[in-house]
Amino acid sequence: MNSMIIGKYVPGTSIVHRMDPRSKLIMVFFYVFIVFLANNVETYAVLMIFTFSLILLSRIPLSFIIRGLKPIFLVILFTFLLHLFMTKEGELLYRLGWFEIYEQGVKQGVFISLRFLSLIIVTTLLTLTTTPIEVTDGVESLLSPLKKFNMPIHELALMMSISLRFIPTLMEETDKIMKAQTARGVDFSGGSFQERIKAIVSLLVPLFINSFKRAEELATAMEARGYRGGEGRTKFRLLTWKTADTALIVSLILLAIILFILRS
Amino acid sequence: MDIVFKDVEHRYHTNTPFERRALYNMNLSIASGSYVAIIGHTGSGKSTLLQHLNGLLQPTNGTVHIGDQIITNAKKPKHLKPLRKKVGIVFQFPEHQLFEETVEKDICFGPVNFGIPEEQAKKMARELLPLVGLPEEVLTKSPFELSGGQMRRVAIAGVLAMEPEVIVLDEPTAGLDPQGRKEIMEMFYRLHQEKKLTTILVTHSMEDAAKYADEIVVMHRGTVVKTGTPKEIFREPNTLLEIGLDVPETILFQKKLEEKFGVTIDSPCLTMEEIVEEAKKLFAKVRKNDE
Ligand SMILES: Nc1ncnc2c1ncn2[C@@H]1O[C@H](COP(=O)(O)OP(=O)(O)OP(=O)(O)O)[C@@H](O)[C@H]1O
Ligand SMILES: [Mg+2]
Numbered sequence: 071m072n073s074m075i076i077g078k079y080v081p082g083t084s085i086v087h088r089m090d091p092r093s094k095l096i097m098v099f100f101y102v103f104i105v106f107l108a109n110n111v112e113t114y115a116v117l118m119i120f121t122f123s124l125i126l127l128s129r130i131p132l133s134f135i136i137r138g139l140k141p142i143f144l145v146i147l148f149t150f151l152l153h154l155f156m157t158k159e160g161e162l163l164y165r166l167g168w169f170e171i172y173e174q175g176v177k178q179g180v181f182i183s184l185r186f187l188s189l190i191i192v193t194t195l196l197t198l199t200t201t202p203i204e205v206t207d208g209v210e211s212l213l214s215p216l217k218k219f220n221m222p223i224h225e226l227a228l229m230m231s232i233s234l235r236f237i238p239t240l241m242e243e244t245d246k247i248m249k250a251q252t253a254r255g256v257d258f259s260g261g262s263f264q265e266r267i268k269a270i271v272s273l274l275v276p277l278f279i280n281s282f283k284r285a286e287e288l289a290t291a292m293e294a295r296g297y298r299g300g301e302g303r304t305k306f307r308l309l310t311w312k313t314a315d316t317a318l319i320v321s322l323i324l325l326a327i328i329l330f331i332l333r334s
Numbered sequence: 335m336d337i338v339f340k341d342v343e344h345r346y347h348t349n350t351p352f353e354r355r356a357l358y359n360m361n362l363s364i365a366s367g368s369y370v371a372i373i374g375h376t377g378s379g380k381s382t383l384l385q386h387l388n389g390l391l392q393p394t395n396g397t398v399h400i401g402d403q404i405i406t407n408a409k410k411p412k413h414l415k416p417l418r419k420k421v422g423i424v425f426q427f428p429e430h431q432l433f434e435e436t437v438e439k440d441i442c443f444g445p446v447n448f449g450i451p452e453e454q455a456k457k458m459a460r461e462l463l464p465l466v467g468l469p470e471e472v473l474t475k476s477p478f479e480l481s482g483g484q485m486r487r488v489a490i491a492g493v494l495a496m497e498p499e500v501i502v503l504d505e506p507t508a509g510l511d512p513q514g515r516k517e518i519m520e521m522f523y524r525l526h527q528e529k530k531l532t533t534i535l536v537t538h539s540m541e542d543a544a545k546y547a548d549e550i551v552v553m554h555r556g557t558v559v560k561t562g563t564p565k566e567i568f569r570e571p572n573t574l575l576e577i578g579l580d581v582p583e584t585i586l587f588q589k590k591l592e593e594k595f596g597v598t599i600d601s602p603c604l605t606m607e608e609i610v611e612e613a614k615k616l617f618a619k620v621r622k623n624d625e
Contacts, residue, residue, distance in 0.1 A: 080351050134350055243430075249390045250431035253423045254492065255415060255447025272443070275433035279478065 075138025075194060078238070079201050085314055086128040086199045091208030093315035097322050098196050104322070105185050107329040114184050116332065120325055121188045128199050135191065135198075142190055146183045153179035202234035203307070211309055224300025232288070240281070247276050335401035335420060335499055335532065337364040337387065342396035344382055356382040359557045360396070364549075366499075369526050369533045371543035374553030375578050380536045381426060383553070384502050387534070388421040389414040400500075419448040422498030424506050428489035432477040437468075437488050440477050444496040455495060462491040467517050483510050490518070494525070500532040501525070508538075515539075519546065540582045544568060544604040552579070568602045584609040591616060 081087075086094075108114050125132060153175060160173035197205070210227035217223050248258055251272045258269050342360035347353050357379045364370050372380050385391040386398050389405050398405040403417050422444075425431070434440035441462065442455035450458075463470055466487040472480065477488055490506065503522065507515040523546050526533045537543055543550050544564040552560040552567065554577045560567060567574070571581040571589060584603045592598055595616060603609035 131351070137349070246425070247431060249385065250423075250425050250428065252390060253388060253418055253421075253425070254431070254444035254496070255418060257415070272431075272433050276430055279433075280430055 075135065075198065078138075078198065080130055080134075080198050082129060082199065084127060084129040084199070086124065086195065088312075088314070089199075089318060090309055090311050090315045091200050091204040092212055092309060093311070093318045094196050094200055095205070095208045095212060097318055098193055100322060100326075101192050102189065104326045104329065105189055107326065107333055108181070108185065110332070110334045112332045113329050114181060116325070116328055117188050118184065120321075121191050124192065124195055128195055130195070130198055135194065139190060139194070146186050149186060150179040150183045153182055202231055205234065206231035207305070207307060207309060224303070228300075236281075236284075239284075240277070243280060244273065244277060247273055336366050336399070337362075337401075337500070337532075338399040339363070339383075339386070340397045340399070342386065342393040342398060344379075344386070344391060345394045346382075348394060355556060357393075357556045362551060362558060362561070364532065364534065367530045367532055368548045369523075369546055370535070370549045370551060371547035372534065372536045372551045372553060373538070373540065373543050373579060378553040379556040380553055381504055384423060384504055384534070384536065387500070387502055388418045388423060390423075415448065419496055420498055421500045421502060422493040422496050423502040424490055424493050424504060426504045426508065427486075428493070428506075429477075429482060429485035432485060432489060432492075435476060436474055437477050437480070438473040440488060441492045441495050444492050448496055450497075458495045458497075459491065462494055465494070465521055466491045467514070467521075483514050486510065487518070498531070500534065503533070503535045503537075505536055505538065507542075522546075538580075540568075540580045544582050552577075564604055565602050568604060571602075588612065595620065 105117065108117050125135065154171060155169075155175065157175035157178045158170070158172055160175075160177070162170060163173055163176065164171040200208075206227045209230060210223055213221075213223045213226075251269070252258065256269045256272055257265065258273075261269065339360045339362040342357055342362075343355070344357040345353055345355050360383065372383065374380050382391065386393060386405065387400060389403075389411060392405055392407050392410070394407050396406075400417060400421065403411075403414075405411055432440050434443060438456060438459050441459040442452065445455040445458065446452055459473065460470065463473065468484060468487050468491070472484065472488070477485055480488065486506075486509075493501070501522070506522070507518050510518065519542055522533060522535070525531050526546075533546075535542070535547065547564060549561060550564055550567045551558055552574065559577065560573065568581055568585050571585050574581050582604060584606060587609055588599055588603050591613060597616065599612050599616075601608075603612055
């Protein structure tokens with residue numbers, strides 16, 4: 071559980087860390103669509119080069135990312151196998167009884183897995199290099215035009231930052247309660263169906279109760295410190311758009327153009 | 335069950351940018367039936383140490399012997415359940431582990447998990463309530479209706495009901511009122527004496543450490559800097575003060591006395607009675623010299 075890195079922030083001073091959260095958010099948002107432009111070997115190669123350049127620039131060890139994404143690899147493997155067995159196009163490569171593997175199956179499997187991997191890595195890089203506070207500031211700033219239509223953008227951003235802020239706390243607490251219950255004889259890794267249910271209940275009940283308590287305390291503390299909502303509230307951190315941010319957006323546009331030209 | 339730590343090291347989040355060494359060079363032995371207090375600044379690794387006592391954490395290096403069970407960094411040991419029954423841990427803020435509908439069920443949760451028949455567990459719950467200072471009416475209440483201090487007592491009863499041979503206490507009285515603190519500490523001390531329960535207490539109260547422990551282990555930044563009887567430990571209060579720890583009030587008073595009168599008192603005074611006795615002697619001597 072501790073090795074899971076989705077949503078975690080790794081402090082650093084790389085160029086990616088110092089970028090404006092808005093440019094990173096825009097990048098991730100459009101990347102999700104751009105990825106679908108890839109449909110052949112060349113385009114997927116370009117996609118992979120782009121992904122790994124980003125990792126290099128962020129100076130986060132590749133091994134750390136790979137280890138942190140281990141649980142995701144299972145999902146990717148599953149998708150790969152699904153495509154491998156279900157696609158029945160192209161040349162027949164292998165047959166064992168009813169079990170057949172086609173050329174297109176292999177291709178589709180690899181492509182979809184790469185697409186998935188690239189998406190996960192790029193979105194994970196966003197959170198790895200951007201503090202939750204920056205992410206929410208970015209979101210709030212990007213969505214602020216919607217305030218004109220009476221959308222509660224500030225409130226949404228606040229909700230988001232609070233949830234992000236409490237993910238590590240919740241993980242820590244899960245760990246703590248699991249340990250406490252293990253010490254009382256609960257076995258979280260085995261046992262009969264009934265025992266498992268009981269184990270999960272012994273974890274979830276304290277977890278929920280503590281979360282509700284914490285939410286209440288947080289609300290009280292915010293009120294006590296004079297929080298009255300977003301109206302007229304100034305910012306402690308101001309976002310600044312730098313050359314690197316423009317460069318990121320430009321490279322994203324270039325990526326899209328290259329993919330568009332190379333795709334078949 | 336004797337407990338021996340040999341060159342134990344523990345790192346959290348190994349091989350990640352978050353890697354952090356919480357324990358190193360830990361050598362420690364705790365004899366069966368003794369009362370050991372572990373003191374140390376916040377973050378010095380006390381809770382990490384405790385979690386090695388029943389295999390919740392494995393050392394990243396070195397070995398932990400608990401009775402005849404040996405825990406190393408090799409693959410996850412199986413069959414830890416018997417060990418966990420023998421070593422009961424009362425965690426920091428144990429009230430956060432309560433979850434059953436009634437206090438009775440929650441107290442019985444541990445023992446039933448360890449295979450003690452339900453009837454016997456219920457009987458034990460009934461017997462434990464007065465021991466931890468709760469009225470019998472609470473048995474049928476929900477643990478969440480109780481006050482924080484009462485929840486703490488229920489959690490403690492839940493661990494005692496497992497009938498462990500070793501009881502590990504991580505600041506069991508933090509946040510309780512002075513009266514409640516004293517009751518709980520006295521209760522653990524009685525259990526220790528009556529049932530020869532090996533007791534390991536993590537505490538920030540130097541008074542408690544001095545009063546109850548046979549041996550004190552001083553931790554600093556992830557390792558043991560000193561072990562000894564309370565008298566040995568508090569004989570040199572300066573070492574403790576240097577690493578940011580307190581010493582009992584009586585020791586501080588003794589130090590002031592010694593400085594003021596330019597004398598040394600042979601043995602460190604850990605109780606009010608001792609220091610009063612020494613002060614009386616000293617004043618008598620001073621008066622005599624004046625005459
Ligand atoms: N689950 C964890 N993950 C990462 N680091 C941890 C974890 N638990 C503890 N640590 C780190 O290990 C070190 C020792 O922590 P530990 O909880 O053992 O201290 P402690 O002596 O019990 O402190 P306290 O008196 O505050 O309870 C600390 O630096 C802490 O930040
Ligand atoms: Mg602790």
